[in-house]
Amino acid sequence: MIKRIVLFLLLVQFNGYAQDKFLNEKPPVFSNCSGTEIDSLQMCFDRNVFNHIYENFKVPQIVINENYKGRITVLFEVDKTGNFKVIYVDAFYNELKEEAKRVFKQLPKITPATYNGRPTFKQYSIPIQIPLVKQTPNTADLQTEKEVSKLETAAKQEFDNVKKGLEPYSNKRFSSELNIQFVHSDYAKFDRAINVIGANSHTASKPFLYSEVSEYHNFEKEYEDLKKESKTWAGKKLWNEHLVQLQSKDYWFTIDPVFDLQVGKDTDADFNSTYNNTRGFVIQGGLGKKFNFYSAVFESQGRFADYVNRYAESLKAFGPDPAIIPGRGIAKRFKTDSYDYPVAEAYLSYSPAKFLNIQFGHGKNFIGDGYRSLLLSDVASPHPFLKLNTKFWKLKYTNTFMWLKDVRDEVVEDKAFLTKYVANHYLSWNVFKRFNLGLFESVLWTNSNDRGFDVNYLNPIIFYRAIEFETGQGAGNALLGASAKYKFTDNINAYGQFILDEFSLSDIKGGEKSWKNKYGYQLGLKYYNAFKVDNLLLQVEYNRVRPYTYSHNTIVLNYGHNNQSLAHLWGANFSEFILIGRYKLDRWFADAKFIFGNRGLDYNDGTDGYSYGGDIYRDYNDRPFDTGVEVGQGIKTKSFYANLQAGYLINPASNLKIFTDITVRNFNPSATTTTTFDNNTLWFNFGLRTDLFNWYFDF
Numbered sequence: 001m002i003k004r005i006v007l008f009l010l011l012v013q014f015n016g017y018a019q020d021k022f023l024n025e026k027p028p029v030f031s032n033c034s035g036t037e038i039d040s041l042q043m044c045f046d047r048n049v050f051n052h053i054y055e056n057f058k059v060p061q062i063v064i065n066e067n068y069k070g071r072i073t074v075l076f077e078v079d080k081t082g083n084f085k086v087i088y089v090d091a092f093y094n095e096l097k098e099e100a101k102r103v104f105k106q107l108p109k110i111t112p113a114t115y116n117g118r119p120t121f122k123q124y125s126i127p128i129q130i131p132l133v134k135q136t137p138n139t140a141d142l143q144t145e146k147e148v149s150k151l152e153t154a155a156k157q158e159f160d161n162v163k164k165g166l167e168p169y170s171n172k173r174f175s176s177e178l179n180i181q182f183v184h185s186d187y188a189k190f191d192r193a194i195n196v197i198g199a200n201s202h203t204a205s206k207p208f209l210y211s212e213v214s215e216y217h218n219f220e221k222e223y224e225d226l227k228k229e230s231k232t233w234a235g236k237k238l239w240n241e242h243l244v245q246l247q248s249k250d251y252w253f254t255i256d257p258v259f260d261l262q263v264g265k266d267t268d269a270d271f272n273s274t275y276n277n278t279r280g281f282v283i284q285g286g287l288g289k290k291f292n293f294y295s296a297v298f299e300s301q302g303r304f305a306d307y308v309n310r311y312a313e314s315l316k317a318f319g320p321d322p323a324i325i326p327g328r329g330i331a332k333r334f335k336t337d338s339y340d341y342p343v344a345e346a347y348l349s350y351s352p353a354k355f356l357n358i359q360f361g362h363g364k365n366f367i368g369d370g371y372r373s374l375l376l377s378d379v380a381s382p383h384p385f386l387k388l389n390t391k392f393w394k395l396k397y398t399n400t401f402m403w404l405k406d407v408r409d410e411v412v413e414d415k416a417f418l419t420k421y422v423a424n425h426y427l428s429w430n431v432f433k434r435f436n437l438g439l440f441e442s443v444l445w446t447n448s449n450d451r452g453f454d455v456n457y458l459n460p461i462i463f464y465r466a467i468e469f470e471t472g473q474g475a476g477n478a479l480l481g482a483s484a485k486y487k488f489t490d491n492i493n494a495y496g497q498f499i500l501d502e503f504s505l506s507d508i509k510g511g512e513k514s515w516k517n518k519y520g521y522q523l524g525l526k527y528y529n530a531f532k533v534d535n536l537l538l539q540v541e542y543n544r545v546r547p548y549t550y551s552h553n554t555i556v557l558n559y560g561h562n563n564q565s566l567a568h569l570w571g572a573n574f575s576e577f578i579l580i581g582r583y584k585l586d587r588w589f590a591d592a593k594f595i596f597g598n599r600g601l602d603y604n605d606g607t608d609g610y611s612y613g614g615d616i617y618r619d620y621n622d623r624p625f626d627t628g629v630e631v632g633q634g635i636k637t638k639s640f641y642a643n644l645q646a647g648y649l650i651n652p653a654s655n656l657k658i659f660t661d662i663t664v665r666n667f668n669p670s671a672t673t674t675t676t677f678d679n680n681t682l683w684f685n686f687g688l689r690t691d692l693f694n695w696y697f698d699f
Helices: 002-024 038-056 061-065 094-105 145-164 184-191 219-226 233-239 306-314 464-469 505-510
Strands: 070-078 084-090 113-115 118-120 122-130 244-247 251-266 274-287 291-303 323-325 329-334 338-340 343-353 356-363 383-392 395-406 418-432 435-446 477-487 492-502 518-527 536-545 574-585 588-601 635-651 656-669 679-690
Touching: 038 094, 038 122, 061 094, 070 094, 084 094, 084 145, 184 574, 233 635, 251 291, 274 679, 306 323, 306 679
Parallel strands: none
Antiparallel strands: 070 084, 070 122, 113 118, 244 251, 251 274, 251 679, 274 291, 291 338, 291 343, 323 329, 329 338, 343 356, 356 383, 383 395, 395 418, 418 435, 435 477, 477 492, 492 518, 518 536, 536 574, 574 588, 588 635, 635 656, 656 679
16 A cells, blocks of 8 residues: 555656646747747747758858868857857857857847746757758757757867967068058168069058068068077077067967167257157057058157257147157157157058058058158158058059148147048059159148048049149148159169149249249169179159148148148258168168258248248248249258168067167258257267167258
């Protein structure tokens, strides 16, 4: 009797548990399964999931190309609101993982699972066969503790697998879409290689990409030739490697410290020494083969030669800050006679196709084959930009869009600097093996009537917008230009530029030297391996810009940024002759530069307040006369600048150099005012520098 009672109770308990489980739990329900019997709901759910995957999953091209066969495992859940959420994906290719996430994201919101009539979440795992096949729904495939456990184990190992996936660093930078930092002396190392007769290269739009220059210059071999033997970690990092360099199949990046530590003596100054103290870091890398990034942050304090300090303070912006460091940015006062000037530069570089590169960042650009540029130079402070380089056939088309600031007191609005915009178009055409022709257009406008960045200026057709401005000067400021280069031999080429701001043919024919003839030109010659000396570059260049070029009667429409010119750093109303020599031997280098100039400056002495055409930030309607306008009018000033520099490349990976230089500057105006007077400078300098940009002290 007792045995019968126990058996009866056991049967009741088992039957009740089975019925409770069956009655109390209900799987998620798709809308087309709402009329399905309870014991078939799970199968209907499975069928909908499998069908959705089969109909929407697109196998990535790389998987097809490599003829991969395998399986993806997806751990997902349907939450209490009926939304699908991917928890983890296990796949051989990242592209497969991303595609699985995309497909599951497209699943519709459904009725969630319930327990005791209340909504609850439900977790599943599902295999997806590659190549894709129409799988038979099977509940066991979707929900098994064994499979979930396997995925959880894989998830817990994922962090450690990141380290296991690292590869030996292999200088992927040398073939990447990163810019080669634009430093004149460094570009001289491969300038000949990209200028030989027959090369279909385009050398004006700078900075260059590693990927385009690597077709002509072997960066890897250059690096290996410079490499020093070192067995210690510290020795390798000092002489050969980045401080941090990591690489895997899908990404790479490097981190380096940045230094610009200088100390010197200006014999013309009344302070004891000059110095610069820059510390920072630079991060660069790539994700995949087409996307790269770069970021450099600098914190600096400095006191320069007296003429540099005076020039920096003459650029002063609205507000309490005393100076703008040329080429760097607004500076705060540091101690009593020094400056504190933080700077940051960064950009993203993406090449969706071989013929197109897109960059967005905060930095500087340059157009030209010379030391100077009359079209677009890197002498002003860094600024936001968007740049598109399109290269095909014998053409390279560069579109650069820039966001600039006018920081003077008279244009500040509500104590905020005035924003203005520039759209530059530059078309480079290799007409034949020896000759290159470039066409340039620049359009500048301001945020008048809250117009902001006018999308019309995104029009890529060159000279399109210049036509519009013929009907209304107030709308903006347009400049036209051209460049040319001719290769006499592999070792000798000539180059030139022409910039046209305004032009009156009738005045030229009349010989009146009208103020309306606002133009400038450049002529230059480069001699590689000069006199059969390997790695010796000699360069001669002449620049001449007529008064009032780059200026405008609406003064905010001048061709400038942060009180500095976007073209030649002297502005306008000058002529200049430059001699440059550059030489390198292994890690040693030496540069020599001589500049002879004639300039015309304004008096601004209280009695003569006219604009003589040198200061591009002044209204050209303030001129003293309309005809008889000549280069050098105003305070005629002769200047001489010489700089001799020699040094040693400590680390080719980070471009860390030790150097010493001497600067001689003679500035001799024909009249003396409070801001213009005779100045003879002898400046000695010694330093340690991570060379990432051009410093210009030849004002």
